[in-house]
Amino acid sequence: MKKEKNNKIYKFFSVLYGKLFLINDTPQKIALGLGLGVFAGVLPGAGPMAALFLAFILRVNRASALIGCLLTNTWLSFVTFILAIKAGSVILGISWHDVHQDWNYFLREFNWLHLFKLSVLKVILPVIVGYLVIAFCLGFLAYLVTLIIIIKLKYKLNSSH
Numbered sequence: 001m002k003k004e005k006n007n008k009i010y011k012f013f014s015v016l017y018g019k020l021f022l023i024n025d026t027p028q029k030i031a032l033g034l035g036l037g038v039f040a041g042v043l044p045g046a047g048p049m050a051a052l053f054l055a056f057i058l059r060v061n062r063a064s065a066l067i068g069c070l071l072t073n074t075w076l077s078f079v080t081f082i083l084a085i086k087a088g089s090v091i092l093g094i095s096w097h098d099v100h101q102d103w104n105y106f107l108r109e110f111n112w113l114h115l116f117k118l119s120v121l122k123v124i125l126p127v128i129v130g131y132l133v134i135a136f137c138l139g140f141l142a143y144l145v146t147l148i149i150i151i152k153l154k155y156k157l158n159s160s161h
Contacts (some may be wrong), residue, residue: 023061027150027151029059030064031142033062033064034143035040035065035139036054037051038140039070040065040070043113044131051066087130087133088130089126089130091129092126
């Protein structure tokens with residue numbers, strides 16, 4: 001059973017390698033597409049369509065944008081929720097504990113009236129700012145790492161011929 005699971009993981013990464021690092025495009029466009037996809041994937045509700053749209057508008061590699069988005073979409077948004085609250089609160093200079101309590105109250109007692117009572121700017125703005133900062137940082141990191149790997153791989157492939 002464990003060997004079968006390892007084969008699936010190996011197959012996933014080999015397909016990912018083939019789809020991402022062997023794309024016939026410039027390393028910058030591939031890496032920027034992946035970074036853009038990670039950025040869109042981290043933002044809750046953005047999703048693959050947003051990544052493809054942004055990639056089309058910015059003229060970067062759409063396949064790598066889609067891959068980046070699918071690697072981070074949804075599951076990372078839940079993981080980064082508290083981090084987004086903390087980052088946004090620090091940037092806006094408010095207590096993250098208060099924002100977290102307000103969010104818990106809002107989610108527990110969901111009602112549109114509660115949303116307006118809590119103040120949209122006090123509750124939602126710190127989370128949005130936090131997600132944007134986290135998405136930008138992770139997207140930029142994905143861009144840099146991917147660019148370095150692709151340049152090294154293409155250099156290695158070209159020097160071996």
